[in-house]
Amino acid sequence: MYFLRKAEIKNGQKVLIYGASSAIGTIAVQLAKYFGAEVTGVCSSANLDMVLSLGADKVIDYTKVDFSKSGETYDVIFDTVGKSSFSGSIKSLKKNSFYLKTVHMDLSSIFRGIWTSMTSGKKVKGGVTVEKSEDLNFLREIIEAGKLKAVIDRTYTLEQIPEAHGYVEKGHKKGNVVITVDHE
Ligand SMILES: NC(=O)c1ccc[n+]([C@@H]2O[C@H](COP(=O)([O-])OP(=O)(O)OC[C@H]3O[C@@H](n4cnc5c(N)ncnc54)[C@H](OP(=O)(O)O)[C@@H]3O)[C@@H](O)[C@H]2O)c1
Missing domain, CATH: 3.40.50.720 (NAD(P)-binding Rossmann-like Domain)
Structure with a gap:
């Protein structure tokens, strides 16, 4: 955005x-x-x-x-x-x-x-992304409407974060890599 x-x-x-x-x-x-x-x-x-x-x-x-x-x-x-x-x-x-x-x-x-x-x-x-709450709300709305989807390549647990970094740093991921964090 x-x-x-x-x-x-x-x-x-x-x-x-x-x-x-x-x-x-x-x-x-x-x-x-x-x-x-x-x-x-x-x-x-x-x-x-x-x-x-x-x-x-x-x-x-x-x-x-x-x-x-x-x-x-x-x-x-x-x-x-x-x-x-x-x-x-x-x-x-x-x-x-x-x-x-x-x-x-x-x-x-x-x-x-x-x-x-x-x-x-x-x-x-160029520059560095500055997240605006209006943009995040807009993105949430179009995700909920099924008009925007996240492409997820692989999912790792928090303990596997070195492997996740190793994979991402190869520079060939498709879309995103997700780290899942257990919580109560
Ligand atoms: N400015 C900001 O605010 C900001 C914010 C977030 C991220 N970033 C930066 O943006 C960059 C992109 O991050 P990312 O996580 O989206 O992607 P990424 O993991 O760096 O990119 C991986 C993808 O790039 C493709 N790729 C590799 N070489 C290519 C080439 N020569 N031509 C075309 N595609 C090529 C790969 O596909 P193949 O292997 O199939 O080619 C793979 O799907 C990073 O350097 C990150 O640091 C900047």
């Missing part, structure tokens, strides 16, 4: 979610569809069907195709995993558009982002 709000996402816009199988990506695909966007998800071969089942209109297998070489342009490119190419993404944006990045940028990327935002209509936005 935090990032899509920054992009002022609108009905009918073309949105590309890079890393559509990540925790943020699986939610971003569904939210962008909910807001009426035409959504393209970028993921690996193993996750194409899952991303389509979340509502993506198109999927691109990053192991076979570089989306930035197709000539398609987008209103929003949302990189949820920090692996898209900066120049390729900027090239694939329309005139007034947004490049969103959830992953911490190094200094040179920050300067490139500021320069790009100042000298073109293409805005580069």
Whole structure:
């Protein structure tokens, strides 16, 4: 919500979610569809069907195709995993558009982002999520209405947390990993 709000996402816009199988990506695909966007998800071969089942209109297998070489342009490119190419993404944006990045940028990327935002209509936005209670209430409502679902890959107990971290750190989880905590 935090990032899509920054992009002022609108009905009918073309949105590309890079890393559509990540925790943020699986939610971003569904939210962008909910807001009426035409959504393209970028993921690996193993996750194409899952991303389509979340509502993506198109999927691109990053192991076979570089989306930035197709000539398609987008209103929003949302990189949820920090692996898209900066120049390729900027090239694939329309005139007034947004490049969103959830992953911490190094200094040179920050300067490139500021320069790009100042000298073109293409805005580069990062930052750290700030949760607002109105957003959480909105998300609860659409989850209860069956319009947003969490993709859960694996579940671990609190005692298994080292294994859970080990799995997550491999960088290939589908959606989320859950830690269950026993309580009375
Ligand atoms: N800014 C903020 O406020 C904020 C908040 C939360 C999280 N984050 C950051 O956001 C990042 C994403 O976190 P996450 O938990 O959603 O996901 P994650 O666990 O880091 O991402 C795993 C997913 O990324 C896919 N992936 C790996 N390499 C890829 C590539 N080259 N191209 C496209 N997809 C690729 C993997 O699928 P395959 O293995 O099949 O490719 C897997 O499904 C993390 O770095 C996290 O620290 C930032």
